Amino acid sequence: MTMNNGAGGRRRPPTIHDVAREAGVSRGTVSRVLNGGHYVSPSAAEAVNAAIRRTGYVVNRHARSLITGRSDSVGFLLTEPQERFFEDPNFNVLLRGCTQALAAHDIPLLLMLAGTEDERRRITRYITAGHVDGVLLVSSHSGDPIATELREAGVPLVACGKPIGIGSKVSYVAADDRDGARDMVRHLLAQGRRRVGVVTGPLDTPGGVERLAGYREVLAEAGVDYDERIVVSGDYSRASGEAGAERLLAQAPDLDAVFVASDLMAQGVLTALHRAGRRVPEDVAVGGFDDSPAATAASPSLTTIRQPWDRISNEMVRVLLAQIGGEDPAAVILPTELVKREST
Amino acid sequence: MTMNNGAGGRRRPPTIHDVAREAGVSRGTVSRVLNGGHYVSPSAAEAVNAAIRRTGYVVNRHARSLITGRSDSVGFLLTEPQERFFEDPNFNVLLRGCTQALAAHDIPLLLMLAGTEDERRRITRYITAGHVDGVLLVSSHSGDPIATELREAGVPLVACGKPIGIGSKVSYVAADDRDGARDMVRHLLAQGRRRVGVVTGPLDTPGGVERLAGYREVLAEAGVDYDERIVVSGDYSRASGEAGAERLLAQAPDLDAVFVASDLMAQGVLTALHRAGRRVPEDVAVGGFDDSPAATAASPSLTTIRQPWDRISNEMVRVLLAQIGGEDPAAVILPTELVKREST
DNA sequence: CTGCTGTCTGTGAGCGTTCACAGTAGAGAA
DNA sequence: TTCTCTACTGTGAACGCTCACAGACAGCAG
Numbered sequence: 001m002t003m004n005n006g007a008g009g010r011r012r013p014p015t016i017h018d019v020a021r022e023a024g025v026s027r028g029t030v031s032r033v034l035n036g037g038h039y040v041s042p043s044a045a046e047a048v049n050a051a052i053r054r055t056g057y058v059v060n061r062h063a064r065s066l067i068t069g070r071s072d073s074v075g076f077l078l079t080e081p082q083e084r085f086f087e088d089p090n091f092n093v094l095l096r097g098c099t100q101a102l103a104a105h106d107i108p109l110l111l112m113l114a115g116t117e118d119e120r121r122r123i124t125r126y127i128t129a130g131h132v133d134g135v136l137l138v139s140s141h142s143g144d145p146i147a148t149e150l151r152e153a154g155v156p157l158v159a160c161g162k163p164i165g166i167g168s169k170v171s172y173v174a175a176d177d178r179d180g181a182r183d184m185v186r187h188l189l190a191q192g193r194r195r196v197g198v199v200t201g202p203l204d205t206p207g208g209v210e211r212l213a214g215y216r217e218v219l220a221e222a223g224v225d226y227d228e229r230i231v232v233s234g235d236y237s238r239a240s241g242e243a244g245a246e247r248l249l250a251q252a253p254d255l256d257a258v259f260v261a262s263d264l265m266a267q268g269v270l271t272a273l274h275r276a277g278r279r280v281p282e283d284v285a286v287g288g289f290d291d292s293p294a295a296t297a298a299s300p301s302l303t304t305i306r307q308p309w310d311r312i313s314n315e316m317v318r319v320l321l322a323q324i325g326g327e328d329p330a331a332v333i334l335p336t337e338l339v340k341r342e343s344t
Numbered sequence: 345m346t347m348n349n350g351a352g353g354r355r356r357p358p359t360i361h362d363v364a365r366e367a368g369v370s371r372g373t374v375s376r377v378l379n380g381g382h383y384v385s386p387s388a389a390e391a392v393n394a395a396i397r398r399t400g401y402v403v404n405r406h407a408r409s410l411i412t413g414r415s416d417s418v419g420f421l422l423t424e425p426q427e428r429f430f431e432d433p434n435f436n437v438l439l440r441g442c443t444q445a446l447a448a449h450d451i452p453l454l455l456m457l458a459g460t461e462d463e464r465r466r467i468t469r470y471i472t473a474g475h476v477d478g479v480l481l482v483s484s485h486s487g488d489p490i491a492t493e494l495r496e497a498g499v500p501l502v503a504c505g506k507p508i509g510i511g512s513k514v515s516y517v518a519a520d521d522r523d524g525a526r527d528m529v530r531h532l533l534a535q536g537r538r539r540v541g542v543v544t545g546p547l548d549t550p551g552g553v554e555r556l557a558g559y560r561e562v563l564a565e566a567g568v569d570y571d572e573r574i575v576v577s578g579d580y581s582r583a584s585g586e587a588g589a590e591r592l593l594a595q596a597p598d599l600d601a602v603f604v605a606s607d608l609m610a611q612g613v614l615t616a617l618h619r620a621g622r623r624v625p626e627d628v629a630v631g632g633f634d635d636s637p638a639a640t641a642a643s644p645s646l647t648t649i650r651q652p653w654d655r656i657s658n659e660m661v662r663v664l665l666a667q668i669g670g671e672d673p674a675a676v677i678l679p680t681e682l683v684k685r686e687s688t
Numbered sequence: 689c690t691g692c693t694g695t696c697t698g699t700g701a702g703c704g705t706t707c708a709c710a711g712t713a714g715a716g717a718a
Numbered sequence: 719t720t721c722t723c724t725a726c727t728g729t730g731a732a733c734g735c736t737c738a739c740a741g742a743c744a745g746c747a748g
Contacts, residue, residue, distance in 0.1 A: 013473055015704055026728045031706060039726055058473035062409040063704035066733045071406065076455070092436065099457050103466070108475075110452045111420070113443050122447070129357055129402035131452075238641065267641065297582065297611065297641075359734055370698045375736060383696055407734035411703045 014055040023051035034059060074102060074320060075132040077112045077123065079139035079146055089292040090309060091138065094160060097313025098136055105321065109136075120146055128153045134320045136160070156323040158316045162206040162331070171329040173315045177207055180305035180336035181214025184259050184287040187303070187338055189222055193257035193285055197230035199244040199269060201261040208233070211261045211289060230255065234265045241268025249276055256284055257344075263288040263295045266302050270343070285344040300342035308334050358399040367395035378403060418446060418664060419476040421456045421467065423483035423490055434634055434653060435482065438504060441657025442480055449665065453480075464490055472497045478664045480504070500667040502660045506550040506675070515673040517659040521551055524649040524680035525558025528603055528631045531647070533566055535688055537601035537629055541574035543588040543613060545605040552577070555605045555633060574599065578609045585612025593620055600628055601688075607632040607639045610646050614687070629688040644686035652678050 020030045025044055032040050033048040040048075051057070065071050076098055078091070099109045110132055114120040124146060127135060134156035137147060150157050151170050159172040188196050198215050201208035216226055229251040234240030241260060245268065248255055260266035266288035270280060278284045280300055288295055291306035315332045323329060364374045369388055376384050377392040384392075395401070409415050420442055422435070443453045454476055458464040468490060471479060478500035481491060494501050495514050503516040532540050542559050545552035560570055573595040578584030585604060589612065592599055604610035610632035614624060622628045624644055632639055635650035659676045667673060 016706095017704080027705080028707090028728055029726085032727090035706080041726060044727080058469055060410070060473070060704050061475060062406040062415065063733090064706070065406040066404070066410055066704080066735085067706045069733080073454075095455070096457065099455050103457065103463065106466075108454045108456070108470075110417075111439070111443050111455050112452070113440065113447065119447065122450070125402055126452075129404070131405060271643070299615070360736095361734080371735080372698055372737090373696085376697090379736080385696060388697080404734055407703090408736070409703095410705085410734080411736045413703080 013060075014057045015060070016057070018055055019048065019051045019057045022055055023047040069130065070133050070324075071131055072106075073108045073110055073132050074324075075110045075112050075123075075127060075135045077114060077127075077135050077137050077139070077146070079114045079120070079137070079144055089294065090290060090307070093309040094138065094313050097310050098317055101314050101317035105317075107321075114146060124149055127155055134158070134324045136316055136320060137163075156320060158320040158323070160312065160316060162210075164204065164206055164209070169329050171319050171323060171331065173312050173319060173332045173334070174206065175307040175312065175336050176333050177210035177336075178214040178217070180289065180307075180338075181211040181259070181261075182218050183336065183338045184289070184303075184305055185215050185218040187340075188257045188259060188285055188287055188344065189218070191257075191281075191285060191344055194224075195230070195252065195255050196224075196257040196259060197248045197252060197255050198232075199241055199248070199258060199260045199265055200231065200233045201236050201265075203233060207236075207261060207289075211259075215259055227252075234261070234268075236262045236265060238264045238268040238271075241265025242272045243268070245269040245272035246276075249273075249278075257287070258284060259287045259289075261289050263290045263292045263298070263302055263304055266304070266343075267294050267298050270298055270300075270302075281342065281344050287344055291339050295339070295341065298343070303341045303344040304339050306337040306339050308336070357404075358401045359404070360401070362399055363392065363395045363401045366399055367391040413474065414477050414668075415475055416450075417452045417454055417476050418668075419454045419456050419467075419471060419479045421458060421471075421479050421481050421483070421490070423458045423464070423481070423488055434636060434651070437653040438482065438657050441654050442661055445658050445661035449661075451665075458490060468493055471499055478502070478668045480660055480664060481507075500664060502664040502667065504656065504660060506554075508548065508550055508553070513673050515663050515667060515675065517656050517663060517676040517678070518550065519651040519656065519680050520677050521554035521680075522558040522561070524633065524651070524682075525555040525603070525605075526562050527680065527682045528633070528647075528649055529559050529562040531682055531684075532601045532603060532629055532631055532688065533562070535601075535625075535629060538568075539574070539596065539599050540568075540601040540603060541592045541596060541599050542576075543585055543592070543602060543604045543609055544575065544577045545580050545609075547577060551580075551605060551633075555603075559603055571596075578605070578612075580606045580609060582608050582612040582615075585609030586616045587612070589613040589616035590620075593617075593622075601631070602628060603631045603633075605633050607634045607636045607642070607646055607648055610648070610687075611638050611642050614642055614644075614646075625686065625688050631688055635683050639683070639685065642687070647685045647688040648683050650681040650683050652680070 016027050016030050020027045025048060029040060029044055030048050032038065033045050037045055061072060076095060102109050112123050114123045127150060135150060137157055137159045147163055147170065157170055159170060161174045162172050163170055185196060198212065200212045203209055219226060230248060232244040232247050234244045248258065258269055260269050266286055269286055273280055273284055280286055288302040288304035291304045295302040295304045311334050319330050319332060360371050360374050364371045369392060373384060373388050374392050376382065377389050381389055405416060420439060446453050456467050458467045471494060479494060481501055481503045491507055491514065501514055503514060505518045506516050507514055529540060544556045547553055563570060574592060576588040576591050578588045592602065602613055604613050610630055613630055617624055617628055624630055632646040632648035635648045639646040639648045655678050663674050663676060
């Protein structure tokens with residue numbers, strides 16, 4: 001492969017015109033080869049491909065976008081407050097999965113952080129101006145104004161986790177939180193635990209609501225009365241798990257298990273239990289949620305619910321591209337899996 | 345602010361032409377206002393700005409890029425093997441910092457992952473075709489072919505951490521690894537420790553080499569002979585820290601301190617020490633590096649060296665933009681800080 | 689009056705691509 | 719033959735913007 005620009009300075013890159021001349025055909029034919037190769041004779045296609053190889057031609061996406069009106073890029077929009085982004089390993093897995101799934105379609109991912117009101121406004125403008133074809137939205141908190149704005153502007157949008165409080169017609173991909181919670185609580189009961197507390201996520205997030213719902217369903221199934229003294233809420237942070245466990249222990253010293261709505265919070269719970277002199281799992285069993293690196297890092301390692309992050313990111317990209325292609329919004333719910341470790 | 349396209353479908357956005365008509369001036373004048381406002385009368389500028397507000401105009405970057413030859417976007421390129429990306433919290437902080445620093449200049453960040461050879465080739469093409477104006481490179485391993493390729497293609501490039509084995513003329517921003525290591529080892533000696541082992545990073549990374557060098561310098565200063573039985577290498581992963589500590593204990597049971605080249609590895613070291621029945625810090629003091637979330641998450645919490653990630657990301661962006669603007673490559677080295685916690 | 693600055697403004701051209709259209713050639717049917 | 723159909727190819731015209739240029743007008747000097 002001989003690039004026509006030697007090492008060193010940045011020469012002007014070859015255009016479709018150069019390729020056409022090199023291949024002895026017209027711009028149109030080259031363009032057709034570039035876009036699927038329909039209505040092109042095999043010999044012409046061959047010549048064009050050879051010319052592309054020889055010249056090192058790469059399509060100028062700006063020129064293409066200018067006329068097609070599409071940017072062939074998508075945004076990955078994060079509206080969480082900053083700390084969560086750092087703390088939560090799930091974001092990383094998701095981000096990486098989406099980047100790779102998009103790369104397979106040759107679509108670059110633009111990372112966008114909208115933490116402040118100001119950033120939110122700028123980014124909304126940027127997106128609605130058509131600089132991306134669609135948006136992968138990571139923001140589970142309800143009432144997020146940006147989701148509504150984008151939806152109303154007709155921007156293809158896929159959320160991670162079921163958005164609360166937004167009209168239906170917005171696509172989302174989520175793990176089956178409720179079912180995962182059910183599995184975990186059933187598992188705890190099957191171990192002979194009878195006094196199972198819970199540390200939920202924020203109740204304005206689907207993960208907060210659904211996992212609590214699963215917990216209540218299984219207890220009801222088992223004929224255990226719902227006792228709100230052993231239900232506390234956290235914000236998915238480690239510190240909030242620690243605080244939550246302390247409240248639980250104070251309100252119900254006879255606790256013999258805790259279902260925690262995230263691994264990070266579960267780490268905090270372990271710390272608090274340790275400080276209170278309770279052994280895990282002998283005295284108190286602890287079940288987490290996410291199967292993040294925190295789960296194996298914890299000691300004892302955490303029994304948890306695995307969220308299928310790789311599938312989630314793949315599905316998000318698939319649904320988004322379908323929507324960009326004109327299909328209707330869709331909701332995808334993926335199964336979770338119980339992972340047994342030392343803490344139960 | 346009245347957008348001329350109501351909620352619902354995606355109407356065609358206003359062009360510079362619409363703004364010109366609305367303001368009663370020519371395209372040229374609008375363009376001048378958009379690009380700094382030189383040679384524009386105050387009244388014309390006022391009219392244009394009002395028209396922009398009224399129409400909700402946002403510049404079409406594709407059209408602009410087509411003619412300027414610049415994309416007004418930069419790539420954030422990750423060439424680490426995938427696991428590190430997950431495990432290492434530093435990447436997140438860096439990614440976030442760079443995204444924000446760029447956003448302040450209204451420049452979007454394109455996230456690029458080049459884990460496999462295939463991805464590497466595709467991304468190199470994409471970049472050298474001019475689809476980004478510059479690249480923020482995160483890949484500390486030496487001999488990374490992509491850095492050399494990009495440099496030779498004349499693409500503005502700033503690495504995070506000093507690249508080893510590449511000709512000089514590549515910009516980088518790094519924490520002062522050697523000095524940080526010196527601080528930590530001095531701190532350990534000041535605590536009365538006499539037998540200080542070390543778990544280094546990979547010795548083909550600057551962090552691996554420099555931190556070890558700092559360790560050796562301080563020991564030499566203190567008149568302690570270098571003993572290679574208490575020097576082991578890890579790969580920055582938690583597991584490698586655990587394995588490293590086990591080797592250290594086997595080779596030198598009289599160890600009373602360990603300097604570990606990353607917090608994550610230090611977590612592993614803590615695990616191994618705990619299993620071996622050594623108390624931290626009573627029997628063995630442990631010093632980490634990074635001041636990542638892992639440092640506070642560990643128990644006991646880790647004394648560590650803080651890397652100024654916020655400043656690093658800011659500097660990377662600043663140096664990159666300067667280079668895009670035509671300035672010469674530059675190297676920036678930033679000071680670290682010793683953070684004392686429970687482990688020493 | 690002419691000529692020279694300097695500031696400000698409008699206009700045509702063109703960036704590299706796709707799209708619509710017109711046109712060619714060859715195969716098969718009438 | 720002639721007409722139609724299909725497969726293929728080339729050509730202008732956009733897309734929305736910036737840039738270079740030319741022109742207008744004012745102020746001031748000669």
